[in-house]
Amino acid sequence: MRPFALTYARRPIPEPETxxxxxxxxxxxxxxDGTPAVRNHKxxxxxxxxxxxxxxxxxxxx
Numbered sequence: 037m038r039p040f041a042l043t044y045a046r047r048p049i050p051e052p053e054t055x056x057x058x059x060x061x062x063x064x065x066x067x068x069d070g071t072p073a074v075r076n077h078k079x080x081x082x083x084x085x086x087x088x089x090x091x092x093x094x095x096x097x098x
Contacts, residue, residue, distance in 0.1 A: 055079055 056065040056073035065073040073079050 054083060056083075 056067050056079060058064075059066045062072075067073055067076060067079070
């Protein structure tokens with residue numbers, strides 16, 4: 037007998053590769069050289085946004 041939950045279980049979707057990372061001290065996403073990612077138009081066009089998903093996983097009102 038197969039457990040019911042395994043019928044709907046899916047592998048987690050991997051995080052996409054990005055050219056920016058979240059800096060907790062500045063509380064925003066930055067490029068490798070330390071500049072804010074939101075100021076780089078090329079990054080915005082490629083990524084669509086630079087919004088961090090950290091809060092969205094725990095709060096519904098983010």
